[in-house]
Amino acid sequence: MAGPPKKRQKRDEKEEGQMPQKKFYRQRAHANPFSDHDLTYPECPAAMxxxxxxxxxxxxxxxxxxxxxxxxxxxxxxxxxxxxxxQVEFADIGCGYGGLLFALAPKLPQTMILGLEIRTSVTDFVQEKAKALRVQHASEGLYQNVSCIRANTMKFLPNFFNKAQLSKIFLCFPDPHFKTRKHKARIVSTTLNSEYAFVLKPGGMVYTITDVEDLHMWMAGHFDAHPSFERVLEAELADDECVEVMQTETEEGKKVERNGGQKHVAVFRRLADPPWP
Structure with a gap:
């Protein structure tokens, strides 16, 4: 007796332009960034x-x-x-199911936006949704500027982006890694912040948001201590639509809203490198 259809079979049954159903792309929430995930990555940005x-x-x-x-x-x-x-200008690291990507894409149709996600099924969902939205909005030419790749940015970020290529990086509700011995797996650290500084152009921004106060303090502390970044004052962010979208359109952001939780936001500006002596 045949069993129920497999997830891959159900995914492939949809027609062109039909939105993917998230229930066929479910995957555990966390992935170990230090594991070998059998990833394919370019030798340099030009090879992508x-x-x-x-x-x-x-x-x-x-x-x-x-x-x-x-x-x-x-x-x-x-x-x-x-x-x-x-070139790609915005990068959403750990984009999940793409809430931020698909909210920003029609607001900034001339800006190329890329999501990076380590989980296979979740990446597939975002890619399929992007294709479906392009078909549905073909007459308007929308969503051509958004896509997603499977990548471990803790290991391979400079393989995808040139020096000073990006103008914005988003770190939305990253894995808190609560245990002290797991802090090395957090997406913000002294070493990783140097890589963010490498791919960001002077004046570029890193946007962070989390509902975990301890993680917020960790991220803010590491960026404050890094010589390539300065904190952006709240008054400057009042009219920044990226901050509003980051709080309201991500899956985690909506979940925190439903549960009455707090959202901690911090934004940091990439400083220009000092001149060589």
Whole structure:
């Protein structure tokens, strides 16, 4: 007697443009970032086939690439796959099911936004949802600027992004890793903050939010202590739509709201590097 349909089978049954059902993409909430997750990652940012994730931005010839994007022109010849007419600017690290991504995409249609998620099924869900939304909004040209890749950013962030490429990084409700011996797995640390500084352009922002006060203090303390960052005052964030979206559109943010919990927000600006002596 045949058993119930497998999740993969149920996923594949949907039609083009049909939204994926989250119940077929469920996966445990946490993944060990130090484990071998059998990941595929590029040797350098230029080796990444971004056109597969953002086909609407693909430029198959150097003539189609902006004049100021000279690196992309050289890499098109070297690596042989299409490059993009512009680069990814926003990165949502640990994007989960993509609530932030899909809320920001139509608000900032000219900005390329990428989610990075370590869990396989969750990454599949975000990728399928992006494809479905592109089909549903084809006449408007929306959601072409959003995608997701499976990645362990604690290990491979510089493999995906060039120096000073990003203007915003989001760290939304990361795993608290409550036990002291697990703190080394937190997504904010002295070492990781240096990597965030590497991929952020001067003036770029790191947005953090959590409902765990201890983790909030940990993240704020590490960024405050890092010479490449300064705290952004609350008065400057009053009109920042990214802060509002981060609090209201993520799955965890909605859950905290339902449960009457607190959301702790802190934003940090990337400082310009001092001149070499």
């Amino acid at each position: 086939d971004w056109a597969e994730r953002f086909p609407a931005y693909a430029a198959t010839t150097p003539a189609g690439i902006r004049q100021d994007n000279l690196i992309a022109k050289e890499d098109l010849v070297k690596y042989g796959h299409p490059k993009l007419t512009q």
